[in-house]
Amino acid sequence: MKKIFAALLIMTLSAFTLTGCGTEKDSTNIPFSDFEWSATQEEIEKTNGISTDAYDGIYGGKALVYDKQYQGLPGQVIYMFNTDGKLADIAWKTVNESDEVLTNLLDTVSSELTKTYGDKKFDNTAATAVGGKWEDGNIHILVNKVDLGGTYVL
Numbered sequence: 645m646k647k648i649f650a651a652l653l654i655m656t657l658s659a660f661t662l663t664g665c666g667t668e669k670d671s672t673n674i675p676f677s678d679f680e681w682s683a684t685q686e687e688i689e690k691t692n693g694i695s696t697d698a699y700d701g702i703y704g705g706k707a708l709v710y711d712k713q714y715q716g717l718p719g720q721v722i723y724m725f726n727t728d729g730k731l732a733d734i735a736w737k738t739v740n741e742s743d744e745v746l747t748n749l750l751d752t753v754s755s756e757l758t759k760t761y762g763d764k765k766f767d768n769t770a771a772t773a774v775g776g777k778w779e780d781g782n783i784h785i786l787v788n789k790v791d792l793g794g795t796y797v798l
Contacts, residue, residue, distance in 0.1 A: 673760075674734055675714070675756075676712060676714040676719075676721055676734075676736040677712075677721055677723075677734050677736075678691070679691075679723070679731075679734075681731055681734075682731070683723075683731055684729065684730075684731075685705070685706060685708065685723070685725050685729060685731075688708060688723050689708065692708075692710050695708035695709050695710060697709035697720075701724040701725060701732075701733075702724065702733075703724050703725065703726040703727070703732040703733065704726055704727035705724065705725030705726050705727055705728075705729055705730075705732070706724075706725050707722055707723065707724045707725070708722070708723045708724075709721075709722050710723075712736060714736050714738070715749055715752065715753070717738045717740070717745070717749065718738065719736055719737055719738035719739075720736065720737055720738075721734065721735070721736045722734070722735040722736070722737070737797060737798065738797070738798050739795060739796070739797050740795075740796050740798075741794070741795060741796070742796070743791070743796050745796075746789050746796045746797075746798045747789065749789075749798055750774065750775060750787065750789045750798055753787050753798075754775070754776065754787060757778045757785060757787065758778070760778075760780075761778040761779065761780050761785070762778070764776035764777060764778055765777050765778060765779045768788055772790060772791045772792075773788050773789065773790045773791070774788065774789055775787045775788035775789055776788075
């Protein structure tokens with residue numbers, strides 16, 4: 645049961661690492677993606693190939709998963725589409741055994757986001773998850789480091 649909970653938690657957190665909602669998306673820089681918010685599923689698959697880890701996403705469309713290194717760490721980028729086939733969410737996640745490695749990454753990313761978007765709108769200080777939320781118009785950026793009991797997810 646604990647493994648199932650951990651897997652669900654990882655999927656949920658990865659889905660909300662960087663979330664955009666609304667129409668003001670095109671000007672937002674997404675540092676771990678080569679695509680703009682206007683990208684279609686077909687464009688992403690043409691460039692990256694067919695995702696071998698696609699699943700039904702939380703917005704009614706498909707979620708496509710690709711291996712993607714960011715900030716020197718291996719991870720995965722997830723592109724999620726809504727029922728109209730429009731890109732609704734882009735997330736990146738990494739899993740690591742080192743709390744220190746992911747705390748350093750959290751601090752780096754948080755600092756960059758604060759410089760770009762100002763102070764956090766929400767500060768997550770739970771016992772097993774730390775991070776926060778930044779906003780820019782209709783863009784919502786969530787970054788969290790979660791302790792799964794010896795394994796950490798950002």
